[in-house]
Amino acid sequence: MQANKRSNTKPELIMRQRLREVGLTGYRLQWKVPGRPDIAWPGKKVCLFINGCFWHRCPYCNLPLPKSHVDYWVVKFENNQQRDARNLRELEEAGWKVHVIWECQLKKKTINQTLQELLPQLAVELDKPLSKTPLP
């Protein structure tokens, strides 16, 4: 997706652990569709992006630009955002259900609320029952 893309970041590992806990398994990592979603169920055309707040310019965090090389960062971030938007559009046009989860939504204080909304929705889309409620 971009040069800084790494797999197995901490938020990704947390998300995968929580998915396994409720029985939403069978996902694939970095599936070969636009944007290489971090987690995907290709058979159901459901995918998750776990976005880093800095690189993808999280709308919740609204992080300030770095203080030096501002022009560079403005262009860089615009490119990132445009690419994300394009990938999302292509996936949706191809019939995928796409969930974008931000790094900050998986912090200690926020993760339970995030998962309480996300997991039941995923369960429906994947046509799988949750093996337990997504509570701590």
Ligand SMILES: [Zn+2]
């Ligand atoms: Zn954020």
